[in-house]
Amino acid sequence: MSTELPALKANDESRELTMTWKTLGLEDRQVEVARTLSLRDSSLDRGRAAQELVDELPRLLQQSERTTLPELRFKGTLGEGGMGIVKLAEQLSLGRDVAVKYVRDADPSNDASLVLLREGWTTGLLEHPNIVPIYTLGRNDNDDPVIVMKKIEGTSWLDIIEDPSCVPDGFDFDDPLELHVEILIQICNAIHYAHSRGIIHRDLKPENVMLGEFGEVYVLDWGIAVSVEEDPTGRLVSKGDITKPAGTPSYMAPEMVTGDGTALGTHTDIFLLGAMLYEALSGRPPYQGKTLFAVMLHAHDCEAPPLDEETPPELESICRRAMACDPGDRFASARALRDALVDHRRRRESRRLAAQSDRRLQDMRRVLKREADGEDVEEAALYRTFGECRFGYEQALEVAGNNQRARQGLQSALELMAERAIQRDAYKAASLLIADFPRPNETFERRLRQLEEKLASRRQDYKELQQIRHDVDVEVGRRSRGIFILVIGFFWVIHSLAAAVLVHLDVLQLTTGAMALHIVVMTAVVGTVIYLGRSWFFDNEINRRMLISVFTVFACVIVYRSTVWLTEITYQAAIALEFFVYGTSIFLLAIAYDRRLFIAGIPWLASALAGAVWPSIIMWLFAACNAFTVGYLAWMWWPKEARQSDCELIGSSR
Numbered sequence: 001m002s003t004e005l006p007a008l009k010a011n012d013e014s015r016e017l018t019m020t021w022k023t024l025g026l027e028d029r030q031v032e033v034a035r036t037l038s039l040r041d042s043s044l045d046r047g048r049a050a051q052e053l054v055d056e057l058p059r060l061l062q063q064s065e066r067t068t069l070p071e072l073r074f075k076g077t078l079g080e081g082g083m084g085i086v087k088l089a090e091q092l093s094l095g096r097d098v099a100v101k102y103v104r105d106a107d108p109s110n111d112a113s114l115v116l117l118r119e120g121w122t123t124g125l126l127e128h129p130n131i132v133p134i135y136t137l138g139r140n141d142n143d144d145p146v147i148v149m150k151k152i153e154g155t156s157w158l159d160i161i162e163d164p165s166c167v168p169d170g171f172d173f174d175d176p177l178e179l180h181v182e183i184l185i186q187i188c189n190a191i192h193y194a195h196s197r198g199i200i201h202r203d204l205k206p207e208n209v210m211l212g213e214f215g216e217v218y219v220l221d222w223g224i225a226v227s228v229e230e231d232p233t234g235r236l237v238s239k240g241d242i243t244k245p246a247g248t249p250s251y252m253a254p255e256m257v258t259g260d261g262t263a264l265g266t267h268t269d270i271f272l273l274g275a276m277l278y279e280a281l282s283g284r285p286p287y288q289g290k291t292l293f294a295v296m297l298h299a300h301d302c303e304a305p306p307l308d309e310e311t312p313p314e315l316e317s318i319c320r321r322a323m324a325c326d327p328g329d330r331f332a333s334a335r336a337l338r339d340a341l342v343d344h345r346r347r348r349e350s351r352r353l354a355a356q357s358d359r360r361l362q363d364m365r366r367v368l369k370r371e372a373d374g375e376d377v378e379e380a381a382l383y384r385t386f387g388e389c390r391f392g393y394e395q396a397l398e399v400a401g402n403n404q405r406a407r408q409g410l411q412s413a414l415e416l417m418a419e420r421a422i423q424r425d426a427y428k429a430a431s432l433l434i435a436d437f438p439r440p441n442e443t444f445e446r447r448l449r450q451l452e453e454k455l456a457s458r459r460q461d462y463k464e465l466q467q468i469r470h471d472v473d474v475e476v477g478r479r480s481r482g483i484f485i486l487v488i489g490f491f492w493v494i495h496s497l498a499a500a501v502l503v504h505l506d507v508l509q510l511t512t513g514a515m516a517l518h519i520v521v522m523t524a525v526v527g528t529v530i531y532l533g534r535s536w537f538f539d540n541e542i543n544r545r546m547l548i549s550v551f552t553v554f555a556c557v558i559v560y561r562s563t564v565w566l567t568e569i570t571y572q573a574a575i576a577l578e579f580f581v582y583g584t585s586i587f588l589l590a591i592a593y594d595r596r597l598f599i600a601g602i603p604w605l606a607s608a609l610a611g612a613v614w615p616s617i618i619m620w621l622f623a624a625c626n627a628f629t630v631g632y633l634a635w636m637w638w639p640k641e642a643r644q645s646d647c648e649l650i651g652s653s654r
Contacts, residue, residue: 028293072090098150154218161180168214169213187209202246226242228265248285249287253268357388417429485634583601
């Protein structure tokens with residue numbers, strides 16, 4: 001930490017200032033602890049004497065008991081200064097502890113009494129959470145002013161700057177710099193309020209700031225505060241009455257050094273706020289020197305040593321602006337300085353969140369690299385890391401929307417996951433990720449359109465494949481085929497059985513001509529039924545082909561029977577050969593469409609051989625084959641759900 005100070009300017013201006021200070025009664029002297037040295041203007045009694053002012057106050061001491069106040073009982077000493085002492089007392093009427101401040105016996109001067117009076121009057125006007133409340137102002141038996149105020153327990157900001165471990169429990173900050181910024185923000189609130197009431201403090205320094213155990217921040221010691229305007233009551237000092245330097249030289253603004261009160265203003269406190277920030281950042285007050293005049297010359301020339309290189313640039317910029325030599329270059333108000341600090345804190349928090357997400361982003365890159373190399377990765381872990389990364393960046397942008405690091409990090413994280421989604425053809429996931437890009441990316445948008453076209457083509461192909469599958473699926477139309485077989489088969493079986501009975505009883509004499517006519521009529525009947533139920537029977541391509549194949553068989557049988565009619569073959573022999581035609585046709589249908597049909601063709605081939613050997617039972621064989629085929633096909637093509645329900649019903653009835 002550099003503490004090198006620039007050499008004092010040995011010029012006419014410095015000599016003139018030195019002579020002016022001596023003329024005003026200042027004495028150059030050695031200073032060992034410059035930060036505690038506070039100058040007070042002893043020439044402010046422009047009106048009535050201090051004693052006259054004190055006489056107007058109520059007497060708080062009892063004549064019979066000169067060591068206690070009527071409502072107070074002293075418990076001990078809280079602190080002592082050059083001119084005053086602060087004691088702890090119990091306010092008996094309310095049962096609470098208070099602080100009692102009065103002039104030291106060793107210095108019952110007119111100046112000390114005026115300072116204490118004005119501190120009481122000034123602080124009493126400023127009712128703010130960051131300013132210690134004054135309960136009452138009175139006098140003791142020695143006619144010295146007495147201030148009764150709220151008792152403050154805690155640690156001075158100066159002690160915390162020197163030793164961060166002294167921070168009260170009420171301040172939960174891991175980073176000391178964040179703590180200092182928060183403290184200064186609250187001080188700015190108090191000073192802005194005081195400025196709104198026309199009061200400037202003039203002695204702001206870390207030593208005059210107290211931190212309480214529950215997070216309180218109090219600005220103390222308003223003893224040399226002055227009013228910007230004339231006070232009609234005569235109680236407050238106007239800045240126009242200032243004729244000597246007052247304040248702490250180690251922190252003074254340049255306009256404070258000359259003692260010209262007309263140069264003072266709210267901008268003076270802005271400088272002092274910046275000087276406190278300087279000490280919080282560097283650990284030392286802005287100005288140091290071996291003698292009082294040396295320190296004041298540094299203050300006059302704004303010659304504060306440079307801050308360390310590790311100082312955050314934003315805070316250094318805020319500090320330098322607040323401590324600008326020209327009041328017009330400083331912040332316009334304590335509120336403006338506060339806003340700058342709040343904005344810095346917001347950006348700092350945003351950068352912290354972005355830094356955490358940067359680490360998550362690197363984790364994502366490593367996982368995706370392993371995945372690209374063919375290693376199995378845990379999907380849930382990847383998305384959990386991505387979620388944490390994205391949330392951190394989004395929070396950083398919510399805190400500070402101009403955080404370009406967070407914006408770029410969020411862009412990179414979304415692009416990584418969008419790339420993965422595109423490679424996996426996950427269009428919906430990719431489109432959602434790309435839609436959330438902070439910055440549009442034409443490359444990803446083009447690839448997303450290409451993926452959409454690819455998936456559309458794939459959907460069309462899938463649709464066509466589904467149609468093909470539907471067309472060749474023998475399970476489609478099971479119900480319609482089953483009903484068709486039951487209806488047509490019933491009449492077919494009854495017809496065949498009736499023919500067998502009539503032939504057996506010699507009631508019906510079959511001829512090959514009657515057989516030809518019979519197949520034509522049956523083909524027409526079956527065709528009519530199928531045409532009327534075409535919406536059922538033509539569900540898909542395989543059903544249509546099966547029906548066409550069946551009609552082809554019927555057509556072949558028509559040709560066959562017509563041929564037989566024109567020959568001298570007996571009807572028994574013709575039917576036996578027809579069995580062979582049916583069996584062969586069913587086998588061909590089984591090969592082409594459904595292998596389960598092989599079973600239906602076996603009885604027909606067997607009956608062809610049996611009919612050739614025993615012609616007399618040919619019609620019984622015809623009826624038996626028809627019955628078996630119809631029953632088997634109805635069972636084979638009946639809907640599976642119905643068959644399962646029937647089985648369950650049978651099982652439950654048992």
